[in-house]
Amino acid sequence: MYTYFIADDETKIRQGIRRLIDWETLGFSFIGEASNGEDALRFILDKNPDVTLLDIRMPRLSGLDVARLARADGYRGIIIILSGYSDFKYAQEAMRYDVKYYISKPVDEDELTDYLKKVTDELSVREKHTSAIEYFSEKARDGILSDVLTGSSRISDQDLKELGLLSGCYQAAIYEKYSHNAAAVSYRFSDLLRLTNEDNHSFDTLTIDNNEVILLKGDFAIRRFSDFVERFEREVKPQKGSPLDSLFITYGHVVYRPEEITESYQEALFLLKMRFYCDQGQHTFGYHQLPARRTSLTSAGIGALQEYQDRLLGYIQTLNREMVAESLDSLREQIYLSSAPIEEIRLFLIDLYLQVKESIRYHYHTFDIPFPPNSWAVDFINTRYYLYEIITFLSEQAEMIMRSLGTTSRESTLENVIHYIQHNYMSSLKLERIAPLFGYNSAYLGKLFTQKMGMNFTAYLDQVRIDASMELLRDGSLKVYEIAEKVGYSNVDYFHTKFKKIVGESPAEYRRKFRS
Known part of the structure; x- marks a missing residue:
């Protein structure tokens, strides 16, 4: 049983085509439908229907655009174009995309049935010519490409040449979703890149450990990629929902021998892991954007x-x-x-x-x-x-x-200094350490402090500390040496000296006097 898919912007037409003939008797099962070109292209590339019926005039992408992009991405199914009589002039263009069947609207039952019988014969012939060797050859090619990128095994130049992997230069790139919270990306970077490359064989795509990897081959593809990245980094500010806004790309340096490809790939992979360091809105991360030497x-x-x-x-x-x-x-x-x-x-x-x-x-x-x-x-x-x-x-x-x-x-610098002292007197404060916090050298700040306060910095700091110690002495829950440490004096004898000089009596005498 072959599968068929319908893309037309009119629901009645899609339903009418499904009811027009007995599809199952002809050997076809319905696989899906779409009302615009973008959805149609995604479905075709994802589900690979045997037969696709495409309306020429659809929103977002025309039927001919869908055919062109699908063919460029390797779609080999049968395409049948649906069109009004006035659009028949597009039939010649459709042939460029291997479209052999062109039906005018309204669709005639007999005409469509005749076409589908021919399609069935063509698909049957294709099946006979598609051997198991070809299938496994393609799978083997992906495996070899993976080995080349990861450096798992050495591949001869002759094997690389036969698989279309031999070139004068190479560069590896990896792409993923830009937003970690976004829904699945509806565009693939390989699709965008393919549109900029006249030679569709100038790069290969592969999934390795859930990462979408691109191997660029040859000077033309690498220059096109470099131009895209340079313009992207310098000029483009992607709009929400655009293809570019959904992409984050890392890439290694250009290498010139097949055995060096893994170096470029490992760089791109390393950069993907280092995405943590990217700036806001940064969509690309290249090998030249990390420092050459990283310290401990x-x-x-x-x-x-x-x-x-x-x-x-x-x-x-x-x-x-x-x-x-x-x-x-x-x-x-x-x-x-x-x-x-x-x-x-x-x-x-x-x-x-x-x-x-x-x-x-x-x-x-x-x-x-x-x-x-x-x-x-x-x-x-x-x-x-x-x-x-x-x-x-x-x-x-x-x-x-x-x-x-x-x-x-607090409008003046001096008021800020005083505020700072009053909340940090318990620390080891020195004018040399405080001055740079306010953008001054210590000599100038010391002079300014003395002029405004009538005492130097050290004297004021001692006064603040002793005032705090007097409060703690009145509380009575701490020993004198504990109070000394709490207000910023590491030496209890020095604390005694300062306290007696400022208060006129020792800390113990002050506490006894307060209690009595």
């Missing part, structure tokens, strides 16, 4: 978690948006240059976010900062497909924190 995680700098935590925490607290952005940009660059596994990078970014968050909550526990739950943040970072999405999240969180701290009300 630690040597690249992102292993120093404390370093980035301190930088971000400092710039957030000093409301330095420019330096927050610069630090995140530097972080992204260091990650890009690293050779760390992507899962390790995710863990690093999770740790960085949670530590900055907890530090802010500790220093500003009286502020109402709308942090998302830790579980949500961890899940968000773990499920992002791209690094830029995580960096954007960190940037948005930093901005949210700065807004929550009431940043706009």
Whole structure:
């Protein structure tokens, strides 16, 4: 039983053709129908019906376009064109696409029956001429092509020549869906590429480990591909739903010997795995877009978690948006240059976010900062497909924190410095460390501080720390050495000296006096 498929934009015509004759008696079973050219082309290439009845005038793609593209993609079924009398002039063009049967509308029962009897004879002859050797030869060709790409075995030049795989140069490319959340892509890059190649044998397509692989053969195909990629990267901004918007392409470098093909393929495969580093809206990723040398995680700098935590925490607290952005940009660059596994990078970014968050909550526990739950943040970072999405999240969180701290009300730099000291006095603060956070050198900031406050930076810091210690002494729950550490003094004797100098009595005397 042979299969037949009908494509016509009018439902009544499709139904009429199915009812016009006894298809089963003639040896045909209905396999499907379509109302526009695009759906018809997809169905034909997917289901490969034995007989296709095509209306010439259909939306999206005409019947002749469908015939042309289907033939270009290797469809060998019988095509019968349906057309009104005024479109009969297209019959000659249809013959170029191996269309031997052309029926005018309205379809005549006897004419269609006669055609189908001839079609049955033709299909029968084809079956007799299609030997098992030819079938297995095609399967063997796919296997050989897979071996060439993966480097699984060495193929002689003579075998490559007989299979049409021998050429002067080669390049491997891989394509997949651009959007991870999109429905199945309705266009294949090989279809688009075929339209730009006058020689349909200038590239081969193959599926390896669920990846759609293209092997470009010869200078012509490689130049056409290069022109497409260059124009795509430089000019094209694909519209939603367009063929280009559905594609993401990686490609290796051009090689000149068959045994080097696997190198180009492995590069394209590696780039596909490194898609995590792509920019927003990036549709292509070539071998030249990765650094020549990739450093280890630690040597690249992102292993120093404390370093980035301190930088971000400092710039957030000093409301330095420019330096927050610069630090995140530097972080992204260091990650890009690293050779760390992507899962390790995710863990690093999770740790960085949670530590900055907890530090802010500790220093500003009286502020109402709308942090998302830790579980949500961890899940968000773990499920992002791209690094830029995580960096954007960190940037948005930093901005949210700065807004929550009431940043706009403190107008002068000095007020920002004082605010920073009052919330970080328990840390090891030095003017040399604080000044760069505000974009100043330490000498200038120290001079400005003394002029405005009537005391130098160190004296003011001591005053803030002692004031905090007095409150803790009045609370009475901590020992004196614990209070010293809590307000920023690592040496309890030094704390005693400073306390007595500022308050006029020792910490123990102050506590006894307060209790009495």
